[in-house]
Amino acid sequence: MEVFIALIIGFLYGASVYMFLRRSIVKLVLGIIFLSHATNLLLFSTGGFLRGSPPFVDEVGSDASLPVADPLPQALVLTALVISLGVTAFSLVLIYRFYKETGSVDLDELAQMEKK
Amino acid sequence: MLLTLLLGLFVLSLLAPLINTFSRRFSGWLLSVVPFIVFILLAVKIPQVSGGYYSTEEYSWIPELGLIFSLRLDGLSQIFALLVTGIGSLILIYAGYYMRSYDKTSRFFGYLVFFMASMLGLVLAADLLTLFVFWEFTSLSSFLLIGFKHERPEARQAALQALLITGLGGLALLAGFILLYKVYGTFELATIIGNPELLASSPLLLPVMILVLIGAFTKSAIFPFHFWLPGAMQAPSPVSAYLHSATMVKAGIYLLARLNPLMMSSEWWVYSLSLFGVFTMFVGAWMSITQNDLKKVLAYTTVSALGTLVMLIGSSTDFAVNAMLVFLLVHAFYKATLFMMAGNIEKKTGTRMIDEVGGLYRYMPVASAISLLALLSMSGIPPMLGFISKELIYEAGINAPSAAGIILLLGFLSNAFILFASARIALDVFLGKPMFEKQPKEPDISLLTGPAILVIISLLLGLLPGRLTDSLLNPAMIHILPGSEAMKLKLWHGFNDILLLSFLTIVAGVLMYIFKARVTALVSYANLKYFKARFSDGFFGLIDGFMYLTSRKTAIVQHGYHRFYLMTIFVVASVLIALTFYGWKPKAELAQNLQAPTFTVLVFGTLIVVSTITTLLAKSRLVALISIGLTGLGIGLIFIEYSGIDLAITMIMVETMMVVLGTIVVFHLPRYLDFSDLRSRQRDVVIASVFGLLMAFLAFRSFTNPETKISEYFVENSYLLAYGKNVVNVILVDFRALDTLGEITVLLLAAFGIYALLKLKTEPK
Numbered sequence: 001m002e003v004f005i006a007l008i009i010g011f012l013y014g015a016s017v018y019m020f021l022r023r024s025i026v027k028l029v030l031g032i033i034f035l036s037h038a039t040n041l042l043l044f045s046t047g048g049f050l051r052g053s054p055p056f057v058d059e060v061g062s063d064a065s066l067p068v069a070d071p072l073p074q075a076l077v078l079t080a081l082v083i084s085l086g087v088t089a090f091s092l093v094l095i096y097r098f099y100k101e102t103g104s105v106d107l108d109e110l111a112q113m114e115k116k
Numbered sequence: 117m118l119l120t121l122l123l124g125l126f127v128l129s130l131l132a133p134l135i136n137t138f139s140r141r142f143s144g145w146l147l148s149v150v151p152f153i154v155f156i157l158l159a160v161k162i163p164q165v166s167g168g169y170y171s172t173e174e175y176s177w178i179p180e181l182g183l184i185f186s187l188r189l190d191g192l193s194q195i196f197a198l199l200v201t202g203i204g205s206l207i208l209i210y211a212g213y214y215m216r217s218y219d220k221t222s223r224f225f226g227y228l229v230f231f232m233a234s235m236l237g238l239v240l241a242a243d244l245l246t247l248f249v250f251w252e253f254t255s256l257s258s259f260l261l262i263g264f265k266h267e268r269p270e271a272r273q274a275a276l277q278a279l280l281i282t283g284l285g286g287l288a289l290l291a292g293f294i295l296l297y298k299v300y301g302t303f304e305l306a307t308i309i310g311n312p313e314l315l316a317s318s319p320l321l322l323p324v325m326i327l328v329l330i331g332a333f334t335k336s337a338i339f340p341f342h343f344w345l346p347g348a349m350q351a352p353s354p355v356s357a358y359l360h361s362a363t364m365v366k367a368g369i370y371l372l373a374r375l376n377p378l379m380m381s382s383e384w385w386v387y388s389l390s391l392f393g394v395f396t397m398f399v400g401a402w403m404s405i406t407q408n409d410l411k412k413v414l415a416y417t418t419v420s421a422l423g424t425l426v427m428l429i430g431s432s433t434d435f436a437v438n439a440m441l442v443f444l445l446v447h448a449f450y451k452a453t454l455f456m457m458a459g460n461i462e463k464k465t466g467t468r469m470i471d472e473v474g475g476l477y478r479y480m481p482v483a484s485a486i487s488l489l490a491l492l493s494m495s496g497i498p499p500m501l502g503f504i505s506k507e508l509i510y511e512a513g514i515n516a517p518s519a520a521g522i523i524l525l526l527g528f529l530s531n532a533f534i535l536f537a538s539a540r541i542a543l544d545v546f547l548g549k550p551m552f553e554k555q556p557k558e559p560d561i562s563l564l565t566g567p568a569i570l571v572i573i574s575l576l577l578g579l580l581p582g583r584l585t586d587s588l589l590n591p592a593m594i595h596i597l598p599g600s601e602a603m604k605l606k607l608w609h610g611f612n613d614i615l616l617l618s619f620l621t622i623v624a625g626v627l628m629y630i631f632k633a634r635v636t637a638l639v640s641y642a643n644l645k646y647f648k649a650r651f652s653d654g655f656f657g658l659i660d661g662f663m664y665l666t667s668r669k670t671a672i673v674q675h676g677y678h679r680f681y682l683m684t685i686f687v688v689a690s691v692l693i694a695l696t697f698y699g700w701k702p703k704a705e706l707a708q709n710l711q712a713p714t715f716t717v718l719v720f721g722t723l724i725v726v727s728t729i730t731t732l733l734a735k736s737r738l739v740a741l742i743s744i745g746l747t748g749l750g751i752g753l754i755f756i757e758y759s760g761i762d763l764a765i766t767m768i769m770v771e772t773m774m775v776v777l778g779t780i781v782v783f784h785l786p787r788y789l790d791f792s793d794l795r796s797r798q799r800d801v802v803i804a805s806v807f808g809l810l811m812a813f814l815a816f817r818s819f820t821n822p823e824t825k826i827s828e829y830f831v832e833n834s835y836l837l838a839y840g841k842n843v844v845n846v847i848l849v850d851f852r853a854l855d856t857l858g859e860i861t862v863l864l865l866a867a868f869g870i871y872a873l874l875k876l877k878t879e880p881k
Binding site: 001004007008009040048051054077107112 | 675676677678679682683686710711712713714717718721724725728731732737740744747748751754755757758759760761762763766767770773774777778781782784785786788789791792796800801803804805807808809810811812813815816818819820826827830831834835841842843844847848852855856859862863865866867869870873874876
């Protein structure tokens with residue numbers, strides 16, 4: 001299980017890096033999405049792999065004999081998810097605006113524009 | 117009390133602009149009140165200090181780091197502190213009037229008093245770090261004052277040069293102090309100086325010495341760092357008189373004197389001080405010959421004087437140390453006077469070129485009388501104190517432990533050159549033929565008070581030098597050369613070889629003056645032919661070279677190509693991650709604890725991989741978007757499988773919104789284009805695979821490395837403290853509610869940004 005999830009995380013990171021290295025600005029944004037997917041999964045997995053025990057407690061407090069999933073990574077990932085939504089939405093609109101202003105979706109052209 | 121005095125001056129530096137605005141007419145007199153009070157308060161301590169009672173004050177600064185702010189008034193500090201505050205008050209009176217024709221004088225007085233306070237702090241500091249802080253303050257105020265006429269490019273350049281050179285020295289000094297701390301485990305000066313054997317037996321002796329020497333030499337304009345001082349003459353005359361002759365440039369001398377007991381046992385110390393000192397003494401005097409600008413002449417003779425002081429410290433005999441202290445006072449008196457007079461001349465005649473003025477005694481008899489007395493002191497002619505100090509220097513030269521011949525010869529020549537410079541100023545500027553159509557007037561009383569007082573002191577001490585010995589010299593000498601004793605100073609020593617030397621010096625100087633034209637021509641010829649090195653130009657060449665190198669480096673590193681920046685980051689990150697695996701071994705029992713992947717997870721994982729590959733290969737933007745949404749969905753399913761219910765809900769909502777939003781935006785963008793060629797794609801695949809693989813290893817390692825969890829607390833207290841049964845939610849809205857607030861803020865900012873980007877109207881280009 002650990003090996004399998006680790007491989008998926010690595011695969012997602014690889015995909016994100018590959019997309020980052022493209023010239024198209026759209027692919028750059030896709031790379032950002034992959035990066036947050038990979039990171040969220042990594043963060044989540046550090047809580048261990050416990051099936052069917054969501055982190056709920058009853059009124060008398062927790063019972064050590066009935067372990068629940070680690071709530072902390074989940075809280076972290078939840079925050080990260082929302083933030084990455086914000087980032088993704090913002091960058092999507094940013095590339096839209098970028099295209100409107102420059103008429104290009106090629107980042108290399110941007111570099112050449114700056115040089116001029 | 118010392119702290120009060122120091123704080124008083126620092127407060128005054130803040131108030132100085134106010135005082136100046138309040139009364140421009142009397143600002144100099146008003147401002148000089150506080151320094152003068154400080155001077156008096158320090159002066160009444162003279163009997164105490166000479167009796168061996170030193171006031172010490174300690175304030176804890178950062179006690180956790182063992183940093184102490186401490187001050188101490190001993191014999192050596194005292195002599196410098198009196199110079200700083202005494203001459204400082206006189207300079208302020210002078211500057212109050214002198215600066216009237218300038219703009220922004222409020223700022224000027226602020227800087228000047230700030231310098232005074234820093235300089236006082238420097239000489240009172242009882243530990244190395246306190247000393248260092250004030251040391252840097254003085255460099256800083258010197259920079260601001262040299263560049264005061266910042267509209268002029270030369271002033272800015274000279275200020276920058278002075279700052280860079282003294283700043284470099286400051287850094288070296290700090291390094292030296294830190295090494296000293298490594299040896300002694302304390303920054304306290306008394307402890308360090310009290311135990312020179314420890315440093316002598318340490319391998320750090322030489323590095324400490326070199327660093328300290330660089331610090332002191334840059335500050336005191338010792339060859340090869342001498343060139344910033346003539347450049348600093350861009351500053352208004354009060355600054356030249358105060359910082360660049362009487363006080364700040366003496367900070368290096370102070371430091372050398374202070375640390376002399378620590379390192380005098382080393383031959384390197386003695387030789388470098390003697391060598392650099394003698395050489396600077398000669399070079400400064402030599403360079404003064406061909407100068408025509410009054411202030412430049414004075415600046416180069418100051419360089420020569422600083423060299424003399426360094427040489428005398430290096431000799432470390434009773435004679436030398438005695439001579440050094442007397443010369444320190446003498447030089448401060450006459451040089452401050454002459455700089456102020458140079459300012460007066462410039463003010464009244466509009467020039468300070470020696471060949472453009474003459475016969476000033478007719479128009480300004482008082483100023484001329486004062487200047488002539490100061491020049492007598494500079495030439496070392498009785499009855500001024502300068503005579504006594506020159507005699508002492510010759511005596512020290514004769515008694516020098518090594519190379520007495522060379523020291524005497526170069527000392528003799530330097531003195532002759534300086535005598536020549538004095539003669540030129542005295543005879544060409546103040547005496548001689550008048551050269552003005554418009555008659556310059558006598559300078560005002562404020563402009564003459566300071567010089568007059570200094571010259572009178574110089575004259576009185578020259579006639580009655582005995583008082584000086586017990587009250588100031590002896591208490592200071594024991595700190596420079598433990599166990600040494602000052603000689604009884606006398607104006608008349610009787611006929612001996614030293615008197616003969618003095619006489620010969622005067623003859624040589626006078627002869628040089630008689631053949632002035634020829635001497636000057638010869639020296640300029642020699643300068644042109646043999647001493648072509650222009651230190652200042654070389655320095656700026658160095659700076660330019662550095663700037664060129666930096667811009668080239670920036671052009672290479674900052675190429676502007678986005679993906680290569682990212683590539684650099686990922687490659688470096690890969691290397692760093694790989695390094696963390698150096699020496700890592702998986703634990704043996706690991707294999708048993710691993711769980712086999714369940715069927716459901718295998719399915720979800722396959723979904724993730726397949727949809728990701730689809731995104732990577734997609735030719736259409738829409739396909740890419742939808743499949744990346746599927747990737748997110750797969751991750752959400754894994755969340756569900758492993759007890760992350762809230763996560764899964766959020767994930768699915770987020771992914772849906774993202775696909776919708778993406779579709780809207782992509783609709784407005786041009787079609788997908790393939791920009792990259794095959795080779796760069798292959799290269800990127802390799803980089804991406806390596807990075808991904810390393811991340812997989814890292815993830816695996818983190819799963820199999822169970823640390824103590826801090827989550828227990830949340831699980832236990834979720835209901836007890838926060839009355840919530842869903843622990844994740846309780847963490848978000850209760851335990852870490854502030855973080856969630858931050859998160860909401862980020863979302864809000866993103867929303868504002870999006871709105872602005874969509875609505876923003878830009879001017880068409």
